Amino acid sequence: MSRPLDNVDRGVLFHLQRDARNTTTQEIAETVGVSASTVRNRIEELENNGVIMGYYPEIDYEAANLPLRVLFVCTVPATERTTYVDQMMEIQGVVDVRKMLTGRRNIHVEVVGTSTQDITRITDTLHESGVIIESSEIMRQRRMQPFDHFHFSEQEES
CATH class of the missing domain: 1.10.10.10 (Winged helix-like DNA-binding domain superfamily/Winged helix DNA-binding domain)
Known part of the structure; x- marks a missing residue:
């Protein structure tokens, strides 16, 4: 800007x-x-x-008949994170990929699916691409709120 x-x-x-x-x-x-x-x-x-x-749009995946939501915490070579993110975004069912600054556990992948078969397909695709899956968690709910620029600025001034 x-x-x-x-x-x-x-x-x-x-x-x-x-x-x-x-x-x-x-x-x-x-x-x-x-x-x-x-x-x-x-x-x-x-x-x-x-x-x-x-x-x-913020989507209620369960209401959209996509009841399974899984967060994969993965590790990929740090110098190749962008390449892996691009590949992951091409996988059907992947809805969010986040690059982290850490060396390990440096990619978080959120996926949705209708069945365990969908999640297995995504897991297999991640493994085949060379991603190390450190953990996977079924997500129940995600809540977001707008960043409050005004109160944040006031805290900085204090």
Whole structure:
């Protein structure tokens, strides 16, 4: 970003994280103290600068008939993490891959499936690609919340 985020940017990001689909630029404008056109311009700038990378629905996989959700904690060679991440994203059933900074346990892969056969297929594919699976856990629930830029900034100043 060509300039640091200000309180308007932070307010826009907070509201979009809370509910991007059902929050209007006018509603955001009223809470951050600028016009709706300023909010639209800021959103466009945040998107163009790669701060906002996309808008994704939060899916209840169980309600979508994908009752099995598994988190694999894996180890791959540190210098090849990006290559492995790209390969993992091609596997049917993989919904989230996270690169970690650590040397071991440096890739976390979230997968969904309808049966143990789906999970076995994904496990086998990971093993065949050279990934070491350190652990696998069935996920029951994932809860997320928007990052509160305002309270975080206040803590830094204290």
